[in-house]
Amino acid sequence: AQKVTQAQTEISVVEKEDVTLDCVYETRDTTYYLFWYKQPPSGELVFLIRRNSFDEQNEISGRYSWNFQKSTSSFNFTITASQVVDSAVYFCALSEADSWGKLQFGAGTQVVVTP
Amino acid sequence: DVKVTQSSRYLVKRTGEKVFLECVQDMDHENMFWYRQDPGLGLRLIYFSYDVKMKEKGDIPEGYSVSREKKERFSLILESASTNQTSMYLCASSPLVRASGSLIDREQFFGPGTRLTVL
Numbered sequence: 001a002q003k004v005t006q007a008q009t010e011i012s013v014v015e016k017e018d019v020t021l022d023c024v025y026e027t028r029d030t031t032y033y034l035f036w037y038k039q040p041p042s043g044e045l046v047f048l049i050r051r052n053s054f055d056e057q058n059e060i061s062g063r064y065s066w067n068f069q070k071s072t073s074s075f076n077f078t079i080t081a082s083q084v085v086d087s088a089v090y091f092c093a094l095s096e097a098d099s100w101g102k103l104q105f106g107a108g109t110q111v112v113v114t115p
Numbered sequence: 116d117v118k119v120t121q122s123s124r125y126l127v128k129r130t131g132e133k134v135f136l137e138c139v140q141d142m143d144h145e146n147m148f149w150y151r152q153d154p155g156l157g158l159r160l161i162y163f164s165y166d167v168k169m170k171e172k173g174d175i176p177e178g179y180s181v182s183r184e185k186k187e188r189f190s191l192i193l194e195s196a197s198t199n200q201t202s203m204y205l206c207a208s209s210p211l212v213r214a215s216g217s218l219i220d221r222e223q224f225f226g227p228g229t230r231l232t233v234l
Contacts, residue, residue, distance in 0.1 A: 105157035
């Protein structure tokens, strides 16, 4: 069963618009970790953020922000004032406790930012 | 900076050939992983290793094997390549971190990927 769902296959925005990427996860563990990665056209996945299940604080890093809500099993990602360089595929991933760090990825969301 | 390198960016092989994909990391990480990436499916774990000579099956190990003879190197082997193994293959590594007896999952660092085409 899919444990991480990214329902949006592709989102197209014009530069300076905000874009929110949804991520819904499923786990029975009380201890788990959530991640977001960016895959630009070059292909190499770039780590963006890691959050553990006991830390529900939202986080902001520059134009990026993350909203973690355990009540809805969601870990959404917002890019504010998008730029062309934000064009990439974004993956949400889950690792469960004592799984040796194995990641279960969502299908990814392609973000296309046009000038 | 963590560096994960993969032996080839692009590879073309014929059905039935034995294929080796090599991955090397330079940060002394204990964990290493092989994923394949296909459109609409995200990344799926093939095999992982948490120590030299140790390996564990991931979600889709069929048709693949791995080797980890040295800590820094993790090889993925396609014993007899088939067309349905045409894909992007990504290697990753991460440190093994423990706190209070439990594993703490840290981010994985990825290589640039190998796009394999099997004809």
